[in-house]
Amino acid sequence: MDYINYSVEKLEKFCNTAFQKFGFNENEAKQITDVLLLADLYGIESHGTQRLVRYHKAIEKGSVKPNAKPEIVFETPVSAVIDGHDGMGQLISVFATELAIEKALKSGIAFVTVRNSNHFGIAGYYTKMACDRGFIGISSTNSESIMVHTNSKEAILGSNPLAFAMPAEPYPFWFDAATTVVPRGKLEVYNKRSKPLASGWATDETGKVCTDAEHVLDCINAHGEGGGILPVGGISEETGGHKGYGYSMISEIFSAILSGGATSNHHVRAVGKGAGSCHSFIVIDPKIFGDPDEIKRRLSVFLKELRDAKRADENIQIYTHGEKERISYEKRMKEGINVNISTVAEMKSICDYLGLDSVEFLGEVDTAGAKTSTYDKAYK
Amino acid sequence: MDYINYSVEKLEKFCNTAFQKFGFNENEAKQITDVLLLADLYGIESHGTQRLVRYHKAIEKGSVKPNAKPEIVFETPVSAVIDGHDGMGQLISVFATELAIEKALKSGIAFVTVRNSNHFGIAGYYTKMACDRGFIGISSTNSESIMVHTNSKEAILGSNPLAFAMPAEPYPFWFDAATTVVPRGKLEVYNKRSKPLASGWATDETGKVCTDAEHVLDCINAHGEGGGILPVGGISEETGGHKGYGYSMISEIFSAILSGGATSNHHVRAVGKGAGSCHSFIVIDPKIFGDPDEIKRRLSVFLKELRDAKRADENIQIYTHGEKERISYEKRMKEGINVNISTVAEMKSICDYLGLDSVEFLGEVDTAGAKTSTYDKAYK
Numbered sequence: 001m002d003y004i005n006y007s008v009e010k011l012e013k014f015c016n017t018a019f020q021k022f023g024f025n026e027n028e029a030k031q032i033t034d035v036l037l038l039a040d041l042y043g044i045e046s047h048g049t050q051r052l053v054r055y056h057k058a059i060e061k062g063s064v065k066p067n068a069k070p071e072i073v074f075e076t077p078v079s080a081v082i083d084g085h086d087g088m089g090q091l092i093s094v095f096a097t098e099l100a101i102e103k104a105l106k107s108g109i110a111f112v113t114v115r116n117s118n119h120f121g122i123a124g125y126y127t128k129m130a131c132d133r134g135f136i137g138i139s140s141t142n143s144e145s146i147m148v149h150t151n152s153k154e155a156i157l158g159s160n161p162l163a164f165a166m167p168a169e170p171y172p173f174w175f176d177a178a179t180t181v182v183p184r185g186k187l188e189v190y191n192k193r194s195k196p197l198a199s200g201w202a203t204d205e206t207g208k209v210c211t212d213a214e215h216v217l218d219c220i221n222a223h224g225e226g227g228g229i230l231p232v233g234g235i236s237e238e239t240g241g242h243k244g245y246g247y248s249m250i251s252e253i254f255s256a257i258l259s260g261g262a263t264s265n266h267h268v269r270a271v272g273k274g275a276g277s278c279h280s281f282i283v284i285d286p287k288i289f290g291d292p293d294e295i296k297r298r299l300s301v302f303l304k305e306l307r308d309a310k311r312a313d314e315n316i317q318i319y320t321h322g323e324k325e326r327i328s329y330e331k332r333m334k335e336g337i338n339v340n341i342s343t344v345a346e347m348k349s350i351c352d353y354l355g356l357d358s359v360e361f362l363g364e365v366d367t368a369g370a371k372t373s374t375y376d377k378a379y380k
Numbered sequence: 381m382d383y384i385n386y387s388v389e390k391l392e393k394f395c396n397t398a399f400q401k402f403g404f405n406e407n408e409a410k411q412i413t414d415v416l417l418l419a420d421l422y423g424i425e426s427h428g429t430q431r432l433v434r435y436h437k438a439i440e441k442g443s444v445k446p447n448a449k450p451e452i453v454f455e456t457p458v459s460a461v462i463d464g465h466d467g468m469g470q471l472i473s474v475f476a477t478e479l480a481i482e483k484a485l486k487s488g489i490a491f492v493t494v495r496n497s498n499h500f501g502i503a504g505y506y507t508k509m510a511c512d513r514g515f516i517g518i519s520s521t522n523s524e525s526i527m528v529h530t531n532s533k534e535a536i537l538g539s540n541p542l543a544f545a546m547p548a549e550p551y552p553f554w555f556d557a558a559t560t561v562v563p564r565g566k567l568e569v570y571n572k573r574s575k576p577l578a579s580g581w582a583t584d585e586t587g588k589v590c591t592d593a594e595h596v597l598d599c600i601n602a603h604g605e606g607g608g609i610l611p612v613g614g615i616s617e618e619t620g621g622h623k624g625y626g627y628s629m630i631s632e633i634f635s636a637i638l639s640g641g642a643t644s645n646h647h648v649r650a651v652g653k654g655a656g657s658c659h660s661f662i663v664i665d666p667k668i669f670g671d672p673d674e675i676k677r678r679l680s681v682f683l684k685e686l687r688d689a690k691r692a693d694e695n696i697q698i699y700t701h702g703e704k705e706r707i708s709y710e711k712r713m714k715e716g717i718n719v720n721i722s723t724v725a726e727m728k729s730i731c732d733y734l735g736l737d738s739v740e741f742l743g744e745v746d747t748a749g750a751k752t753s754t755y756d757k758a759y760k
Contacts, residue, residue: 078458078488079668108458109489113669136633151698154690164630166637173633175626181619198618207692226690232620233612238578239561240612244620246555246701247627250544253516253553257546257679258669265685288459289493289638299633302643310534310606312587318531321626 002193003338004365011037011049011337014347014361018052021354022059023066028091035090035121038128040337043328044176046185047122049339050192053346054119055088056353061379062272064088064118070095078107081259082114086274089120089141093279097126097137100283104135108288113254114279115261119143123279124176127165130283131174134292136166138282140251142264144275146220147180148228149245150237153207155220155228158264159183160251165322166286169300174322179248180229184220187213187229192342192371202229209235223269254280269379345370382573383718384745391417391429391717394727394741398432401734402439403446408471415470415501418508420717423708424556426565427502429719430572433726434499435468436733441759442652444468444498450475458487461639462494466654469500469521473659477506477517480663484515488668493634494659495641499523503659504556507545510663511554514672516546518662520631522644524655526600527560528608529625530617533587535600535608538644539563540631545702546666549680554702559628560609564600567593567609572722572751582609589615603649634660649759725750 012033019029032055040048058064068087072080080099084092096112103110120126123139130137143158161183163176178184181201190197191213204210205219205226219227231244255278256263262276269275286292303320311318339347345367351358392413399409412435420428438444448467452460460479464472476492483490500506503519510517523538541563543556558564561581570577571593584590585599585606599607611624635658636643642656649655666672683700691698719727725747731738 074670076488076668081669107487108456109491111489111664111668148692149686149689149698151692151696152686152689153692156686156689164626164633166633173629175629177620177623177626179623181613200619203692232623233561234614234619239580239614240557240624242699242701243557243559243612244623246544246557249553249555249701252682253544253546253679257675257682258666260670260674260678263682263685284491286638288456288491289461290454290640294640295637298640299637302632302637305643305645306529306532306536309529309532309536312528312531312533312583316531318529319622321622321629 002341002369004341004344005336005338007336008037008041008333011040011339015049015052017356017361018350018354021356024088028088031094032088032090035125038125039122041329041332042122042325043332044122044325045189045340046183048337049347050188050343051119051121051185052343052350056346056350057379058118058275060353063269063275065274070114072099078103078110080112082112084114084117086116086118089118089277089279092117093120093126093281094129096279097129097139097281097283100281101130101133101135104283104285109284110282112281113259114281115256115259115276116274117277117279118275119277120279122176123161123163124165124174126281127163127176128174131165131167131172134167134286136284136286137164138284139163139280140254141277141279142252142255142267143184143277144220144267144269145223145264146184146228147231147245147248148203148207149231149248150242153203153205153226154224156265157245157248157252158267159229160248160255160264162247162251166299167296168303169296171320171322171326173299173303173320174325179232179244179251181232181234181244182229184229187217189340191217192340194371200230200234203227203235271379341365341367342370382721382749384721384724385716385718387716388417388421388713391420391719395429395432397736397741398730398734401736404468408468411474412468412470415505418505419502421709421712422502422705423712424502424705425569425720426563428717429727430568430723431499431501431565432723432730436726436730437759438498438655440733443649443655445654450494452479458483458490460492462492464494464497466496466498469498469657469659472497473500473506473661474509476659477509477519477661477663480661481510481513481515484663484665488665490663492661493639494661495636495639495656496654497657497659498655499657500659502556503541503543504545504554506661507543507556508554511545511547511552514547514666516664516666517544518664519543519660520634521657521659522632522635522647523564523657524600524647524649525603525644526564526608527611527625527628528583528587529611529628530622533583533585533606534604536645537625537628537632538647539609540628540635540644542627542631546679547676548683549676551700551702551706553679553683553700554705557612559612559624559631561612561614561624562609564609567597569720571597572720574751580610580614583607583615651759721745721747722750
């Protein structure tokens with residue numbers, strides 16, 4: 001088996017220690033770890049510990065600056081624009097979400113945008129922050145250019161997720177998805193597993209469908225030579241590819257155009273330079289539409305109706321968004337998290353880089369079959 | 381050929397006259413006509429004159445009440461909930477959008493929801509209203525249940541479009557799309573053309589893919605027996621069907637859950653009863669993020685970059701959203717609008733119903749090959 005099981009506590013201890021060694025204070029390290037491990041706990045392997053190598057490289061190459069502090073550069077009672085000054089995306093985004101919540105408490109609705117940030121983890125972490133406080137949360141981010149939009153072979157847009165969360169019983173509605181068919185992280189996971197991509201996920205530098213994960217990742221890392229991931233809806237308008245392209249545009253506009261930051265195609269992957277990631281965070285107090293308890297009750301009823309609908313296949317359950325994640329969360333809190341050996345190998349090299357004892361943090365593990373991360377090739 | 385060409389003036393005259401005969405005043409008839417013809421001018425055949433039969437039947441059956449006036453039932457400086465009292469969707473929605481613009485002028489952002497309305501035409505008409513005034517416009521609506529969500533064979537959600545518009549040069553960014561792979565209107569158009577649906581658009585009452593447009597429309601009209609249109613992303617999670625399902629949820633929450641109205645699965649198609657449609661309208665003043673001219677310039681630059689990207693096929697142009705619609709608009713304003721003969725037959729029966737001289741309004745036309753509208757079967 002290519003996975004090693006770690007308890008949540010074990011991973012927490014490793015991440016907290018590593019991020020402090022990287023230059024963050026105790027509270028900051030805890031915050032970053034929390035975002036990262038929520039992804040693994042929710043079963044979103046693409047955005048959990050497998051992303052540690054990305055942060056490692058970004059800090060090592062001077063792209064993420066551990067001492068940077070976010071700054072509010074423009075503000076109204078319902079909005080703000082924040083300059084992240086190339087800090088860690090998670091810390092800037094928690095700051096931005098707290099600000100949006102504070103403004104929504106007073107104004108009922110708030111829209112905060114961020115520029116000059118870095119990768120922020122799962123978009124849904126920040127909508128969860130709002131949702132946990134009884135609000136509707138909406139968040140988005142752009143990324144390095146990765147999406148080949150309809151009729152293009154050149155990636156201009158990012159994976160550009162949109163996330164949305166709203167309180168409900170017994171689970172909140174929690175939706176978080178890249179506007180590409182799949183996120184880049186999924187290609188990384190397939191590459192680590194040496195598994196071919198599904199047809200209709202990605203194209204190569206000629207604009208043709210490509211199922212070789214490593215080749216597509218190379219195309220993405222080469223920037224501008226062509227090749228990337230298709231929008232949700234696929235390669236043609238017949239199957240709605242222009243719709244995924246449209247949702248990606250909304251994410252890009254919210255994040256980059258409204259923050260004055262870099263659009264995905266102007267993100268930077270260079271030593272000493274911040275990536276230029278942009279995000280957006282919208283917080284809405286349901287009480288601007290009436291009784292919030294009644295609104296929550298109505299959503300809960302509707303979610304149950306969706307789950308109880310007639311099944312296409314009697315043996316396949318119907319889910320509402322966020323349900324699988326909550327089931328995964330409960331299971332993994334008890335049973336631990338399976339980490340791919342390639343990811344474990346990356347964690348070992350983080351130990352080497354930071355002078356940590358890998359046996360103490362990760363145990364005696366054999367990572368002989370591990371694949372080398374594509375992030376080694378990402379920086380110019 | 382199965383199409384008859386009419387000038388915009390000719391169609392305007394017919395629609396204005398018909399809607400006044402249906403019981404609307406001159407200004408209201410003009411408003412409804414404007415929404416309807418913008419769809420045809422933009423090349424969105426599914427939502428233009430081919431939808432007249434739907435409004436005809438809805439008024440005839442007492443579902444749309446021409447004398448109803450929208451009422452604000454809840455309000456804050458940044459929001460409102462409107463009860464449409466079963467009026468014509470277009471009139472209620474213009475009222476709601478005007479209200480949202482008025483609030484956004486003062487507060488910077490406004491979110492207005494609507495319940496107890498009827499079909500409102502293209503969602504993008506209302507975002508265009510906001511965009512024409514320099515704002516970002518976002519709108520959504522639910523509909524009768526039509527979408528078979530992931531793993532379900534029963535339609536619970538509606539076609540649930542999300543529309544988004546924002547000022548840019550030389551064209552605004554104007555995105556308007558059902559969160560289903562295709563809207564119901566597209567099935568109506570294929571049915572009128574006796575053309576098979578693309579595989580992956582719809583399923584039948586057994587939950588299997590179905591390419592027979594008439595059969596799927598029958599399934600939809602039967603309500604609750606199974607069958608409907610798939611979410612953008614298709615039938616499986618592998619191709620992102622759960623994402624289209626998620627976007628549809630956002631539209632449903634914005635429209636129905638936040639207005640206190642009927643979710644799509646509780647819409648009514650019964651003589652004497654309003655459909656229960658719900659909508660949402662968000663208006664954002666870009667100046668809450670800085671200089672609106674600079675924001676517009678930035679979006680314009682980015683849209684150009686997208687259009688100028690390397691093409692997958694050198695002979696196939698890359699578009700940004702709203703560009704095709706503007707090209708179509710200019711062409712059709714000059715050359716007129718091609719109307720399917722089945723739609724012309726429906727317009728003739730509207731003349732008969734209202735006591736209008738069809739030859740005067742539509743000319744001497746042979747509609748022998750016309751298909752009968754599925755709307756005759758829609759009311760119980």
